[in-house]
Amino acid sequence: MTIYALSSGPGLSGLAVIRVSGEGALNILQKITNERIPTPRVATLRNIRKFGSDEIIDRGIILWFPGPGSYTGEDLIEFHIHGSLAVINEIQNTLSKFENCRLAESGEFTKLAFQNGKINLLEAESIGDLISAETEIQRRQAIDIMSGLQGKKFESWRSRLVKILSNVEAKIDFPEEDLPKDILSEIHKTSNDVKNEIKKALNDQKVGERIREGFKIAILGPANAGKSSLLNYLSKREVAIVSEIAGTTRDVIETHLNIDGYPVIMSDTAGIRDAQDEIEKKGVKLALKKAENADLNIVVIEPKSAYFTGVLKGLVNSDKTILIVNKSDLGTKNIENELNKFNPIYISILKETNVDKLISEIRNKLKNKFVTTDDTIITRERHRQHLIQCYENLDNFENKKKEEEFDKAAEDLRLAIRHLGMIVGKVDVEEILGSIFNDFCIGK
DSSP states (O other), X not given: XXXXXXXXXSSOEEEEEEEXXXXXHHHHHHHHXXXXXXXXXXXXXXXXXXXXXXXXXXXXXXXXXXXXXSSSSSOEEEEEEEEOHHHHHHHHHHHHTSTTEEEOOBTHHHHHHHHTTSSOXXXXXXXXXXXXXXXXXXXXXXXXXXXXXXXXXXXXXHHHHHHHHHHHHXXXXXXXXXXXXXXXXXXXXXXXXXXXXHHHXXXXXXXXXXXXXXXXXXXXXXXXXXXXXXXXXHHXXXXXXXXXXXXXXXXXXEEEEEETTEEEEEEEOOOOSSOSSHHHHHHHXXXXXXXXXXXXXXXXXXXXXXXXOHHHHHHHTSTTEEEEEOOGGGOOTTTHHHHGGGOOEEOBTTTTBSHHHHHHHHHHHXXXXXXXXXXXXXXXXXXXXXXXXXXXXXXXXXXXXXXXXXXXXXXXXXXXXXXXXXXXXOSOOHXXXXXXXXXXXXXX
């Protein structure tokens, strides 16, 4: 089977790139150009013709990558053509007429690269992350993973466990032979060392996931306190409807921001009050759920609603909350004594008073949460869950210190190794490939 797809972005552009990969690529290249095969990996100018015709569709650059020395590990062609819709559509139409040649599925080129051993599963995921990167810190993290450093750490743990598993299985195969004490000691030392290193990696405050997915900020508060106005101000555009009518926002409104290079997902929520109808009740419930899952909560009140409800007061007592008093231009003297214990920031979005102080506080919270180290190797929940399972299996293994329990201990060790293998793709991972590569764009 041969696949093809537009690998550059859709829409009008100066140039576009169409990829073709598979066993029929060479035949397509010969038929579509009607000239000698270009030198591998050398850009060559060629006329690109319609299927079964001498009519020229476009004149562009051809790059020929014979397998296995290509991105996918198969024969691969790249057509660098003019980026008009007419040219792109006609070339894809021509490719579709070749036997056993079809449009690629999302992420199928990268999936082939993984299946053909060109990259491991971590590197495949990082390619998707790099394509989706919106901020500098996301780009750097994706590049770091593509460099293979994180993969080497997982591989190191796995190879060390495989080595001690061989000793454990030797004891099972030859029960009459006693393992030397130095080997027994090395088995438990290695497993304990790996377990402690995994524990340290898990204790990373989820920085890697936060970089990849975005730092979640929820804006909460009573109705008509200025939550939507704050979202619009920070977004520098009208994301949410602003009205004098209390309760305008009933659903959660989200926007993606780039604050000093940090990815942020900011959510405006329904006003927290005694709901007037069923829809508003659901809005308040969603707001509280957002507060629970957020990395940072911004509670917005205004002088008239300074004596806020018990739910909001409970949120303010959390170290992941910033309290702000909006509409401070209306006067705050009568409420300052009541609120000072919560260290509020008094602002006026209308007058743009002290908003820079709020932004500075948000930046400080972001910097504290995005502290990365060499131990930050987890970037997805999938990685974390496999490491947790690996740690638990190693813990079970450590608890079986008696030699007569080696059969059970070996199974714990095998499971630990399997979970590490699932992260980098060293075992049968067909069940997780779909969920990973379906997030890619077509053509990658």
